[in-house]
Amino acid sequence: MKHVLTRFFPVLLVFALAAGPYVNSAEATAPVPQRQSGEYTYTIEAGQATITRYTGSESHLTIPDRLDGYPVTAIGDEAFRECRDLTYVTIPDGVLTIGEYAFIWCENLAGVSIAGTVTDIGAGAFWGCSGLAAVTLPDSVTNIGDFAFFGCVGLTGAGIPASVTSIGLEAFDGCDGLALTVISGSAAQQYARENGIPHTVVDTLELPAAAPLSTAILSVEGNTAVNAGATLILRVETSADITRLQLMNEDKDEVARQNKWLAEGSGTKTWELTWTARGSKNRTLTVRAHGDNGYADEKVAVTVSGSAPSNQNPRNPTASSPSGPGSRPPGAYPDAIIGPPR
Numbered sequence: 001m002k003h004v005l006t007r008f009f010p011v012l013l014v015f016a017l018a019a020g021p022y023v024n025s026a027e028a029t030a031p032v033p034q035r036q037s038g039e040y041t042y043t044i045e046a047g048q049a050t051i052t053r054y055t056g057s058e059s060h061l062t063i064p065d066r067l068d069g070y071p072v073t074a075i076g077d078e079a080f081r082e083c084r085d086l087t088y089v090t091i092p093d094g095v096l097t098i099g100e101y102a103f104i105w106c107e108n109l110a111g112v113s114i115a116g117t118v119t120d121i122g123a124g125a126f127w128g129c130s131g132l133a134a135v136t137l138p139d140s141v142t143n144i145g146d147f148a149f150f151g152c153v154g155l156t157g158a159g160i161p162a163s164v165t166s167i168g169l170e171a172f173d174g175c176d177g178l179a180l181t182v183i184s185g186s187a188a189q190q191y192a193r194e195n196g197i198p199h200t201v202v203d204t205l206e207l208p209a210a211a212p213l214s215t216a217i218l219s220v221e222g223n224t225a226v227n228a229g230a231t232l233i234l235r236v237e238t239s240a241d242i243t244r245l246q247l248m249n250e251d252k253d254e255v256a257r258q259n260k261w262l263a264e265g266s267g268t269k270t271w272e273l274t275w276t277a278r279g280s281k282n283r284t285l286t287v288r289a290h291g292d293n294g295y296a297d298e299k300v301a302v303t304v305s306g307s308a309p310s311n312q313n314p315r316n317p318t319a320s321s322p323s324g325p326g327s328r329p330p331g332a333y334p335d336a337i338i339g340p341p342r
Contacts, residue, residue, distance in 0.1 A: 012165065019082070023109070023132075031036075031211045032045065034052065035068070036054075038122040039054055039055050039056035041053040041054075041055075041078075042067050042070075043076075044070055047070065047071075047075070048071055048072075048073040049066075049067045049068075049071065049072045049073065050072075050073065050074040050075075050076045050099075051063070051067070051072060051074070051075050051076055052076040052077075052079055053076075053078075053291055054079055056083075057085040058085065058086070058087055059087045059088070059296055059298075060087065060088045060296060061086060061089045061090070061129055062089075062090040062092065063089070063090065063091055063092055063095070063319045065092040065093060065095075071094050072092065072095060073094060073095060073097075074095065074096060074097045074098075075097070075098045075099050076099045077094060077100045077101060077102065077122070077227070078100070078101045078102065078104060079099060080103045081101065081103075081105065081106075082104070082105045082106065083103070083106050083109075084105075086103075086106050086109050087108050087109060087111070087131070087297060088109070088111045088112070088113075088296070089109065089111075089112050089276045090112075090113040090116050091112065091115050092115055093115045093116065094117055095117060095118055096117060096118060096119055097119065098118060098120070098121050098122055098125045098146065099122045099123065099125070100122040100123045100124055100125065101122070101123070101124040102122060102231065103126050103127075103129060103140050104125075104126075104127040104128055104129075105127070105129075106128075106129050107129065107130050108297075109131055109132055110132060110133060111133070112126075112132070114135075114138055114141070115138065115140075116138040116139070117210065118140055119140055119142050119143070120141070120142065121137075121143065121144050121145055121148050123146045123147055123168065124147040125148050126149050127147055127148075127149075127150045127151055127152075128150070128151045128152070129149075129152050129155075130151065130154050132155050133154050133155065134155070134156060134157040134158065135155070135157075135159070136158070136181075137159060137160055137161055137203055137205075138161065139161040139162070141163060141164055142163055142165055143164070143165070143166045143168075144160075144166065144168060144171050145168045146168035146169040146170065146171065147168070147170050147171065147173070148168060148171045148172075149171060149172050149175060150170055150171070150173050150174055151173070151174040151175075152175050153174075153175065153176065153177075154177075155172075155175040155177070155178050155221060156177045156178060156179065157178070157179055157180075158181070159181040159205045160180060160183075160186070160205075161205050162186040162187075162188075164186070164188055165256055166187070167187065167188065172195075172321050179197070179198040180197055180200060181199065181200050181202055181205065182201055182202070183201070183203070183204075184203070185331055189201060217236065217237075217238055217287060217298040218239065218268065219236070219237045220235075220236050220237075220287055220298050221234070221235045221236075222234040222235055224300060224301060225275070225302075225303040225305070226302065226303070226304060227279045228278070228334075229277065229278070229308045230277055230306050231274050231276050231277075232275050232277060232302060233272060234247070234272070234273045234274075234275075234300065235271070235272055235285065236270070236271040236272070236273060236287055236289070237268055237269070237270050237271075238268065238269050238271065238289045239267060239268060239291075239308070240267050240268060240269055241291040242261075242269055242271075242289045242290065243259075243272050244257065244259045244289075244290045245287060245288065245290070246288040246290070247273050247275055247288075248285065248288060249286075250283070250284055251284070255275055255285070256273050256275045258271055258272065258273050259285045273287065277302070279304070280305065280306060281304060282301070282302065283301075283302045284300070284301050285299070285300045286298070286299055286300070287305070289313055291322040299302060
């Protein structure tokens with residue numbers, strides 16, 4: 001028996017080395033537990049939090065730097081995917097990485113403030129953020145991933161510091177009106193030259209102020225319970241930097257627009273928006289206030305009762321709609337109050 005074991009020991013040793021140490025398959029594939037803190041889902045590794053999903057509807061959002069006492073160090077892959085209510089986001093100090101496709105298809109995102117601790121912007125991080133107009137990266141960033149700003153069709157300006165040493169494949173493709181601001185002799189300057197992107201060379205970059213429109217809409221008032229066919233009138237008070245208002249339906253289609261304010265006070269403007277209730281469905285409308293640096297939203301729940309006669313004039317529910325040559329169809333009104341659908 002001893003001779004048999006001696007003879008086969010080298011063979012057993014080879015199989016043991018090839019197989020490697022025993023690993024419990026359940027342990028190897030066990031997912032990292034997901035935790036919940038309000039509107040945030042996150043994971044914990046080494047005592048640090050990674051946000052994996054946000055389910056809120058804030059328009060101006062400051063991401064917390066801690067969740068349940070754990071420091072937030074990463075925005076996970078697709079964490080804010082298709083957050084269409086989001087118009088301005090502040091990424092706090094302590095965050096090191098913005099994950100792959102973290103803000104993909106946040107189509108109404110107009111501005112982002114990135115903390116001076118972020119080093120890596122993942123692949124496709126801001127893919128399809130068509131409302132994003134400008135972004136300046138802090139001098140902590142070293143890597144911009146592939147497709148990071150792909151399809152940001154509204155992006156006209158991006159400041160890239162000298163700290164960035166790697167810019168990925170097609171990082172700014174689809175940004176046809178883009179002009180970069182770069183530091184002389186930097187990797188960003190070389191990237192702009194090689195890709196034919198217009199650019200300005202400067203000595204230093206200045207980061208924009210955070211959340212310039214956080215108090216743009218101060219109040220929205222009006223009788224939000226209307227009969228079908230009647231006209232809803234909203235009185236909106238905004239900060240003085242607002243230049244126009246929109247009213248949008250649940251699909252973000254424009255249903256009303258106002259370019260002229262009624263009155264201007266000390267640091268404020270007062271506006272009026274009108275909308276005609278068609279059909280009997282309750283609606284959630286969005287008031288959007290536009291300024292020079294972006295926009296802010298406020299939701300309005302509208303209760304609609306009854307049904308409108310088919311020949312009713314929506315501007316004046318007691319009168320019939322006009323007909324014949326030269327008449328204006330319902331919805332086409334002067335003074336840019338009612339805008340065309342997009």
